[in-house]
C-alpha cells in the first residue's frame with residue numbers, strides 16, 4: 001500500500017515538473033513576414049515569442065536559396081519577447097529560409113525553429 005502511494009506521488013511530481021518545463025520554453029507566436037508568405041522586400045523582420053528571452057542567446061539567420069547568408073542587425077525589444085532584424089542591404093527577389101534560436105530568460109532553456117518566406 002505504501003509503495004503504491006509513493007509511486008502515485010512520484011508520477012504526480014514528474015508530470016508537474018514536465019508541465020513547468022513546457023511553459024518555460026519560449027515558442028514563436030507571430031512573425032512578420034508570416035511563415036510561407038510572399039512579400040515585397042521586407043525592411044524589418046520581427047519574431048514574437050510567448051516568453052521573455054535572453055538577448056545574448058537569441059537571434060536568427062536568414063539564408064537565400066543557395067545557402068547564402070544575409071546580414072542582419074538584430075535587437076530584442078524592451079519586454080524581451082520580440083526580436084527585430086534589419087537587413088544590412090535590400091533583400092533580392094527569391095526564396096528565403098529563416099532559422100531562429102532563443103533562450104528563455106526564466107530558465108535558460110533553448111529552442112529553435114525555421115520558417116520560409118518568399119520575396120517577390
Ligand SMILES: [Cu+2]
Pocket residue numbers: 021022023024025026104107108109110
Ligand atoms: Cu524551459
